[in-house]
Amino acid sequence: MQNINYWLIKQAHIVWIASIVNIGLGVIIPDFDFFAKSISYVALEAPLYAYTHRTANIIIGLSMCGFAFGIYRTSQSRISSASLSCFLFGISMISAGIWTLETPLHLLYNLSIFMIILPIAFSLEFKNIIKSQSFENVCVGVTVLHVLMFWLIYAGFIPQDYNGLIQRVWAIPTMGWFGVAAYMLSSRRISANNAMHATSA
Numbered sequence: 001m002q003n004i005n006y007w008l009i010k011q012a013h014i015v016w017i018a019s020i021v022n023i024g025l026g027v028i029i030p031d032f033d034f035f036a037k038s039i040s041y042v043a044l045e046a047p048l049y050a051y052t053h054r055t056a057n058i059i060i061g062l063s064m065c066g067f068a069f070g071i072y073r074t075s076q077s078r079i080s081s082a083s084l085s086c087f088l089f090g091i092s093m094i095s096a097g098i099w100t101l102e103t104p105l106h107l108l109y110n111l112s113i114f115m116i117i118l119p120i121a122f123s124l125e126f127k128n129i130i131k132s133q134s135f136e137n138v139c140v141g142v143t144v145l146h147v148l149m150f151w152l153i154y155a156g157f158i159p160q161d162y163n164g165l166i167q168r169v170w171a172i173p174t175m176g177w178f179g180v181a182a183y184m185l186s187s188r189r190i191s192a193n194n195a196m197h198a199t200s201a
Contacts, residue, residue, distance in 0.1 A: 008070030012182035014063040018056045019175035023168045025053055035165045043100045057097030060175070064090030067178065074185065075125050082121040085114040116146040119177055130188045135180070142177050145170070 025042050026034040029049050032042070042053040068087035072080050092111035099105040123130075123139035149170050152158050158166055 002073075005070055005073045006186060008066050009074065009182050009186050011063055012067035012070070012178045015060050015067070015178035016175045018059045018063070019171060021056045022053055022060075023171050025049060025056075026164065026168075033164065034168075036161050037164045038167045039164070039171065040096065040101050040106065041164070043096075044102075054097040058094050061090045061093030061095075061097065064093060064178070067182065071122070071125070076128075077125055080125060082118060082125045085117040085121055088114040089118060113150065115174060116143060116150065119143045119146075119181075122181055126185060126188075130184050132184065135184050138177070138180065142173055145173060 022039050022042070026032050026037065026039070029042065029045055032045065039053070043050045045053075065087055068083045068090060071086060072083035075083060088111055092107045092114070095108045095111070096106055119139040120143040123136050127136070
């Protein structure tokens with residue numbers, strides 16, 4: 001793997017690291033209902049918390065976009081659905097840092113729905129490189145989780161009193177997946193390159 005590709009993929013660990021800030025920020029805000037209010041409500045709080053949250057969103061989105069370029073440069077597919085869905089997800093996160101819940105530009109009219117496609121598309125695209133049934137199962141499981149959660153949300157089955165808590169729990173596998181994917185792809189690519197160099201030598 002070329003050095004730039006390696007770092008574009010490796011930096012995706014920023015996604016889950018910065019997400020820890022967003023997931024846990026509501027805990028330390030005075031009088032903030034961590035269980036009922038979603039993560040995005042933090043942007044409506046005092047500036048210290050609001051701008052920390054919004055900055056984290058932008059950082060997460062930029063990291064996703066960087067990962068998307070890494071996927072595109074590494075993928076053997078001429079048209080990379082994994083790269084496209086990752087990029088659109090990243091753009092939606094950047095928008096969530098720029099605009100608040102008070103405007104539909106927050107998440108760009110729910111563009112974040114592309115998170116559904118990303119894990120399964122990534123798994124299929126790099127099936128011959130990663131070669132891990134366990135990782136494929138994780139990707140399928142995360143995709144199914146996303147479909148289930150969006151259905152529960154649109155059907156109105158999420159209790160309002162626990163909406164924030166459920167969203168934060170959902171964010172753990174959503175953002176954690178980027179770390180797993182980055183690790184699997186970077187480590188398999190390094191192994192493949194080492195094997196290729198050993199053979200040529």
